[in-house]
Amino acid sequence: MSSQLRSTLLLLPLFAAAAWGRGAASTAPSLEFHHRFSAPLRRWAEARGRALPGGWPAPGSAAYVAALAGHDRHRAVSAAGGGGSGTPPLTFAEGNATLKVSNLGFLHYALVTVGTPGQTFMVALDTGSDLFWLPCQCDGCTPPATAASGSATFYIPGMSSTSKAVPCNSNFCDLQKECSTALQCPYKMVYVSAGTSSSGFLVEDVLYLSTENAHPQILKAQIMLGCGQTQTGSFLDAAAPNGLFGLGIDEVSVPSILAQKGLTSNSFSMCFGRDGIGRISFGDQGSSDQEETPLNINQQHPTYAITISGITIGNKPTDLDFITIFDTGTSFTYLADPAYTYITQSFHAQVQANRHAADSRIPFEYCYDLSSSEARFPIPDIILRTVSGSLFPVIDPGQVISIQEHEYVYCLAIVKSRKLNIIGQNFMTGLRVVFDRERKILGWKKFNCFSSSTTENYSPQETRNPGVSQLRPLNNSSPAALYDSLLMMLILVHLAITF
Numbered sequence: 001m002s003s004q005l006r007s008t009l010l011l012l013p014l015f016a017a018a019a020w021g022r023g024a025a026s027t028a029p030s031l032e033f034h035h036r037f038s039a040p041l042r043r044w045a046e047a048r049g050r051a052l053p054g055g056w057p058a059p060g061s062a063a064y065v066a067a068l069a070g071h072d073r074h075r076a077v078s079a080a081g082g083g084g085s086g087t088p089p090l091t092f093a094e095g096n097a098t099l100k101v102s103n104l105g106f107l108h109y110a111l112v113t114v115g116t117p118g119q120t121f122m123v124a125l126d127t128g129s130d131l132f133w134l135p136c137q138c139d140g141c142t143p144p145a146t147a148a149s150g151s152a153t154f155y156i157p158g159m160s161s162t163s164k165a166v167p168c169n170s171n172f173c174d175l176q177k178e179c180s181t182a183l184q185c186p187y188k189m190v191y192v193s194a195g196t197s198s199s200g201f202l203v204e205d206v207l208y209l210s211t212e213n214a215h216p217q218i219l220k221a222q223i224m225l226g227c228g229q230t231q232t233g234s235f236l237d238a239a240a241p242n243g244l245f246g247l248g249i250d251e252v253s254v255p256s257i258l259a260q261k262g263l264t265s266n267s268f269s270m271c272f273g274r275d276g277i278g279r280i281s282f283g284d285q286g287s288s289d290q291e292e293t294p295l296n297i298n299q300q301h302p303t304y305a306i307t308i309s310g311i312t313i314g315n316k317p318t319d320l321d322f323i324t325i326f327d328t329g330t331s332f333t334y335l336a337d338p339a340y341t342y343i344t345q346s347f348h349a350q351v352q353a354n355r356h357a358a359d360s361r362i363p364f365e366y367c368y369d370l371s372s373s374e375a376r377f378p379i380p381d382i383i384l385r386t387v388s389g390s391l392f393p394v395i396d397p398g399q400v401i402s403i404q405e406h407e408y409v410y411c412l413a414i415v416k417s418r419k420l421n422i423i424g425q426n427f428m429t430g431l432r433v434v435f436d437r438e439r440k441i442l443g444w445k446k447f448n449c450f451s452s453s454t455t456e457n458y459s460p461q462e463t464r465n466p467g468v469s470q471l472r473p474l475n476n477s478s479p480a481a482l483y484d485s486l487l488m489m490l491i492l493v494h495l496a497i498t499f
C-alpha cells in the first residue's frame with residue numbers, strides 16, 4: 001500500500017438534492033447465523049426515535065419470516081453471477097443495498113459494521129482508492145453528521161476488543177520514517193479533489209459480512225482500516241462524513257484481503273440503478289454474457305483503467321484512443337482533450353434544444369433549458385468502444401439541475417480535465433460493473449439491480465429526471481438531518497426489497 005497515494009476521489013460539492021428520496025491476521029473466520037432485524041439498523045433507527053411504517057416485524061411472525069425469505073431470494077439473485085471459486089459471494093452484514101445521495105457528493109453509500117461489539121457506519125464506496133478508513137477520535141475534522149444526536153459515530157479502537165494497532169515494522173506500513181512509536185503505523189491518503197486528505201494510523205479489526213445465498217450467514221473477516229484523526233477538503237463539507245470504503249487493487253483494500261484469505265474470488269461487482277439504488281457483491285465475477293475488456297494495471301499506481309479505442313455519439317463514430325479510469329468515488333465523468341471536445345461538441349450538434357447561457361455555478365459546459373412543459377427531449381446515444389471491441393453504453397450521461405424555482409436545465413455531466421480521464425458514477429448508471437482483479441478484466445452488463453430479470457428495457461435515449469439537483473450551498477441543509485434521513489432511507493430500502 002502507498003500510504004501517501006494520491007487517489008482519484010473527485011467531487012462536485014455545488015449541488016444539493018431537491019428530491020433525492022424519489023426515484024491480514026491468519027485467524028480463521030467464525031460463522032454464526034444472523035437474522036436481518038437484529039442488525040444495528042434497528043438500534044440506530046430507534047435511537048433516533050424513528051418508526052418504520054407498520055413497525056418492525058415481530059420475531060416469529062408471518063411478516064418476519066416473509067421478510068427473511070424475501071431477502072434471501074434477492075441475495076440469491078445477486079449470487080447468480082457466482083464467485084467462480086465454489087464459495088458464495090459476500091456482502092455487508094447490513095445488506096447489499098447501496099444508495100446514491102446527491103447531498104453527500106453524489107456518491108454511493110452503504111452500511112458497514114466493524115469491531116466488537118459492532119459499530120455501524122455509513123461509508124462512501126470508492127474504487128479509486130484502496131484504504132478503508134473511519135473517523136476516529138477526530139479532532140481535526142468536522143464532527144460526523146450525527147454527533148448532535150449523541151449516537152456513537154466515531155470508531156474508537158480502545159472500545160473494540162478485536163482491534164489492534166498495526167506496528168511500525170509491518171509490511172503494510174509505508175510511513176515507517178514517520179512513526180512516533182514502534183507500536184503504531186501512521187497513514188496519509190491524499191485525493192485528487194483540491195486539498196482533500198485523510199490521515200491517522202492503521203489498525204486491524206473485524207468487518208461483518210454475510211454470505212449471498214439461500215441461507216445467509218454472518219462472517220467476521222479480519223481486515224485493515226485507517227483510524228482517521230484528521231480529514232481535510234471535501235471531507236469537511238459533506239462527502240463521506242462517516243468514512244470512505246476503498247475498493248482499489250492494492251493489497252490493503254478489503255477485496256484484496258478477502259481474496260488473500262480465500263473468503264471470496266478476487267473480484268467484486270457494483271450495480272448502479274437509475275433510481276439511485278444499487279448493490280455490491282464481493283466475489284462476484286459476473287456472467288458469461290457480459291461485455292468485457294482487459295484492465296491496464298500500472299504496478300506502481302494500480303487502478304481500474306481500460307483503453308478506449310473509439311467513440312460513437314448518435315450517428316457520428318470516430319476512432320479515438322485513450323486510457324480512462326473507472327472510479328466510483330468520482331461523482332461525474334472527467335475527460336481531457338481530445339475525448340472531451342469530441343464528445344461534447346458531437347453531442348451538442350445533435351441536440352435539438354436551446355443551450356443554456358454559461359453559469360459559473362455549474363461545472364458543466366453543455367447545458368440546455370427545460371421548460372415546465374418540456375420535461376425531456378431526445379439525446380444522442382453515447383457508446384464507448386473498448387480495445388477488446390466490446391461496447392460500453394452510457395445510459396444516462398446527464399444531470400437535471402434546478403437553477404431557480406420552476407426553472408431547470410439538463411446538463412451533459414462531463415467535466416473538462418487537464419490530464420486525467422475518469423469514468424465517474426454517472427456513466428455507470430444502469431449497469432452492473434464487475435471489477436475482476438483475478439482475470440484482470442472489467443465487465444459490464446445492463447442490469448436491474450433488484451430483480452430476477454437482470455436486463456432492464458431501455459427506450460431510445462432521452463433526458464431523464466431521476467433526481468433534480470438544486471444550486472444552493474450544501475451547508476444550507478443540516479448535516480445531522482441529512483445523515484439521519486439517509487440512514488432511514490437505507491433501512492427502508494432494505495425492507496422494501498425484501499417484500
